Structure formats: structure tokens, C-alpha cells
Amino acid sequence: MSFYPKVIDNLIERLIKLPGIGRRSAERMVRYILGASFDEIRSLANSIMEVKESVKLCKICNNLSEGETCLICRDNSRQRSVICVVENHSDVIAIEKTGSFKGLYHVLLGSISPLEGKGPNDLKIDGLLKRIKEGNIQEVIIATDIDTEGETTALYLNKLFKPLGVKITRIGIGVPFGSNLEYIDPSTLAHALESRRQI
Numbered sequence: 314m315s316f317y318p319k320v321i322d323n324l325i326e327r328l329i330k331l332p333g334i335g336r337r338s339a340e341r342m343v344r345y346i347l348g349a350s351f352d353e354i355r356s357l358a359n360s361i362m363e364v365k366e367s368v369k370l371c372k373i374c375n376n377l378s379e380g381e382t383c384l385i386c387r388d389n390s391r392q393r394s395v396i397c398v399v400e401n402h403s404d405v406i407a408i409e410k411t412g413s414f415k416g417l418y419h420v421l422l423g424s425i426s427p428l429e430g431k432g433p434n435d436l437k438i439d440g441l442l443k444r445i446k447e448g449n450i451q452e453v454i455i456a457t458d459i460d461t462e463g464e465t466t467a468l469y470l471n472k473l474f475k476p477l478g479v480k481i482t483r484i485g486i487g488v489p490f491g492s493n494l495e496y497i498d499p500s501t502l503a504h505a506l507e508s509r510r511q512i
Contacts, residue, residue, distance in 0.1 A: 375420035375437050377402050392416040394451040400424050424462040425469055433469055445477055452480040459486050
């Protein structure tokens, strides 16, 4: 039995569909909406509609963009011979926040996951192959997640790109900075040993 009017119940049900939002969070959002001014809520609703109507995928790398191409692809100061391959838009943001990568990106929009019925044809790989073949790409950095699906995707891409003669690298896997080895789980430590590099 609900204690709210039907319109509030409907809004709560829609808010619960958002990632990371449970019933309590949705109820708090509704209380905020009810207490806010009409102008504030109208502005919020307009912003949501504007994002939905304006944001699309970059025709080059599949990153989020307001135009045909994203800000990164349009930036002539970027190193255009290196492409970092990631699974999702959030990965681009995570890498950009480090301030250490100055190349270009390619967003696959997922990973190979047989259990979910997702294979290579479900990913945005064709555009990446075209970029490597037609551009002056010297290195492809595979920065997929460090899980079964990410590793499967990385292995598939490595096999696909090998014949193209481009340098293929994988992001380092292992011990987080500032960690004590005794507290690292065995799987992470094993990956760190496998991905060691010469100093």
C-alpha cells in the first residue's frame, strides 16, 4: 500500500530506474522537487530534455558530443598517432582526469560478454579498424576493464590489430599506488607480476 498520491508514486518509480537510486533516494528527490520553486524545476526539466536532444555520439570516436565530432577529436593539440581504446564514455573521463594522456580515444560502447550475448559485432570496432588503416596511427592502447569481459575484449582486439603492424599496448595492471603488498589480493598481485616492466 502506498502512502503517496499516484503522481508522486509514478515519479518515484521513474527515479528508481536511474542507476544507483533506491526508493529512499527517490523519495528524497521528490521532497526536494516539491520544495523547490517552479522555475528551478522547470530549469532542471529543460536541462534533461536539452541533454537528451543535443548530445550524440562523435562520428569519429563514439565519445559524447554536442556536434558531429567531440571536443577531444577537434583538439589539434592532441597526439593524433595514439588511440586509447576504452569500453565506455566514463572511462574517457576517468583517464582525462589524470591529465597524463594527450592522445585520442575510441569508445567501444561495451565489451565482449558471451554470458550477456554480446560479441565483437555488438561493439564499435569497425570504425576503429578504419581509423588505424587510414590514419597515421602508431600505437593503440587497450584500456578495457580488468575483468573477464575486458580481458576477452583486449585479447580479441590484440589478435585483430596484430596484422596491421601497429604497436599494441595494454594499460598496466596491478598494485595501486601507495599500497602495502601484504594487503593486496593474490589475483591483483599475480597480474602485477605478469605486467612488470624494466626500470
